[in-house]
Amino acid sequence: MKISREQVDYCMECGVCTGSCPVSRGLPSFSPRQMIKRVLMDRDETVLRSKDLWACLTCARCSSRCPAQIDIPEFTRECRELARSEENEPQLTHHGTLQAISSLHMRNIRQQRTDWAKEAGKFQAKGDHLYFVGCAPYFDAALKYGQGSLETASSVLKLLNRIGIEPAISDDERCCGHDALWSGNEANFRKLASLNLDVIAGSGAKTVLFSCPEGYMTFKTEIPKYFGELPFEVLHVSEFFAREIPVAGLTFKPVENGDSTVTYQDPCRLGRGAGIYEPPRDILKLIPGLKLEEMAFNRENSVCCGTSAWIECSDLSKTMQLARLTEAIETGATTLITACPKCRIHLSCAEQNTEIDLKIADLYSFVLNHIE
Amino acid sequence: MVIEGAHKILKILGVDEGYLRLKWLSAAEGNVFAEEMRSFTKLLKELGPNPLARKDAPEELKAATG
Numbered sequence: 169m170k171i172s173r174e175q176v177d178y179c180m181e182c183g184v185c186t187g188s189c190p191v192s193r194g195l196p197s198f199s200p201r202q203m204i205k206r207v208l209m210d211r212d213e214t215v216l217r218s219k220d221l222w223a224c225l226t227c228a229r230c231s232s233r234c235p236a237q238i239d240i241p242e243f244t245r246e247c248r249e250l251a252r253s254e255e256n257e258p259q260l261t262h263h264g265t266l267q268a269i270s271s272l273h274m275r276n277i278r279q280q281r282t283d284w285a286k287e288a289g290k291f292q293a294k295g296d297h298l299y300f301v302g303c304a305p306y307f308d309a310a311l312k313y314g315q316g317s318l319e320t321a322s323s324v325l326k327l328l329n330r331i332g333i334e335p336a337i338s339d340d341e342r343c344c345g346h347d348a349l350w351s352g353n354e355a356n357f358r359k360l361a362s363l364n365l366d367v368i369a370g371s372g373a374k375t376v377l378f379s380c381p382e383g384y385m386t387f388k389t390e391i392p393k394y395f396g397e398l399p400f401e402v403l404h405v406s407e408f409f410a411r412e413i414p415v416a417g418l419t420f421k422p423v424e425n426g427d428s429t430v431t432y433q434d435p436c437r438l439g440r441g442a443g444i445y446e447p448p449r450d451i452l453k454l455i456p457g458l459k460l461e462e463m464a465f466n467r468e469n470s471v472c473c474g475t476s477a478w479i480e481c482s483d484l485s486k487t488m489q490l491a492r493l494t495e496a497i498e499t500g501a502t503t504l505i506t507a508c509p510k511c512r513i514h515l516s517c518a519e520q521n522t523e524i525d526l527k528i529a530d531l532y533s534f535v536l537n538h539i540e
Numbered sequence: 541m542v543i544e545g546a547h548k549i550l551k552i553l554g555v556d557e558g559y560l561r562l563k564w565l566s567a568a569e570g571n572v573f574a575e576e577m578r579s580f581t582k583l584l585k586e587l588g589p590n591p592l593a594r595k596d597a598p599e600e601l602k603a604a605t606g
Binding site: 269272280305308310312 | 545548549551552553554555591592
């Protein structure tokens with residue numbers, strides 16, 4: 169990426185990024201603006217050996233407000249790439265299990281990752297629509313927080329079946345490479361992306377549907393930067409459902425007492441990352457009697473669920489998560505709905521061992537449960 | 541619990557769960573240890589080399605840091 173002298177000059181007179189940064193609030197030594205200054209003004213190479221580089225969530229709350237239009241997450245990502253060459257690496261959470269799985273995906277493996285789909289509904293090996301499931305089968309096996317990760321995938325498949333789509337789902341799908349990319353490991357990202365592009369080409373899909381915001385953003389905005397324009401349509405299922413469910417002739421069950429008020433957590437990658445704010449809300453509004461109350465920080469002001477790319481989960485992550493859950497409770501909602509598997513896992517993890525009584529549900533399971 | 545999760549992950553990766561075994565054996569149980577090792581060795585010979593370690597696989601595993 170290029171950051172012009174003019175942008176840096178404007179940057180030095182501002183500070184909106186640091187004021188907007190949820191990490192800076194809890195970790196006052198961390199400042200996006202200072203990072204820019206140290207790297208681009210001071211040519212301070214110690215940045216590449218600092219832990220600060222890994223504290224950033226790449227949530228883009230800073231860059232979405234930056235008057236100088238500096239892409240700070242991308243700046244961080246490129247610094248991370250250099251930091252790795254200095255052997256400055258992040259602290260991996262969950263013992264590095266997810267990174268290990270992702271690395272194994274670069275090998276010549278034969279996965280059995282569609283067993284859940286055989287139980288949940290109808291799908292095919294090839295077809296016009298491919299459902300890119302994402303890491304749900306692995307999350308389901310490795311992480312036990314709240315509702316299982318495969319419930320989301322099953323609900324998406326059932327909803328697709330209900331509107332008459334039997335998507336292709338592949339046993340050969342790989343990790344999308346999102347976490348590798350944002351952890352400064354472009355080589356792994358490229359390898360995974362290239363394997364996935366082969367799988368998609370082999371499926372004959374004209375449209376690839378994503379439920380995971382990270383997978384969606386990776387294909388929508390990141391992979392084309394490295395591989396050029398993709399020969400298929402990249403569509404998030406929330407957009408697809410917002411368009412298709414209202415015309416599919418489905419009947420909704422009204423909400424039950426005590427279940428009528430919900431709030432919605434905008435995932436960073438879906439909202440600020442890909443500009444999808446309304447479709448998830450539009451789907452929820454189809455449920456009769458449901459009240460959607462917004463948290464104070466919503467849409468482009470939404471706050472990250474506290475950790476990203478399975479690295480650097482810290483006290484600060486927990487503080488951010490508890491603040492977010494409290495914000496959700498303050499809306500009067502009994503359920504917090506999110507469209508991201510990681511938001512759901514992180515917020516469910518934080519809720520354990522607290523007095524907070526809030527259901528945390530994924531969008532698709534919630535909607536499916538309210539369809540006759 | 542941990543081993544169950546790891547077995548599930550192996551299964552999804554297409555690797556036989558038999559490659560991974562976890563047992564707690566006391567130092568006083570020499571015969572149990574010997575029997576466990578014999579049966580595990582026998583099973584591993586039957587299963588053959590680890591499919592994830594095949595020569596046609598790239599070398600990125602060392603980059604398991606993301």
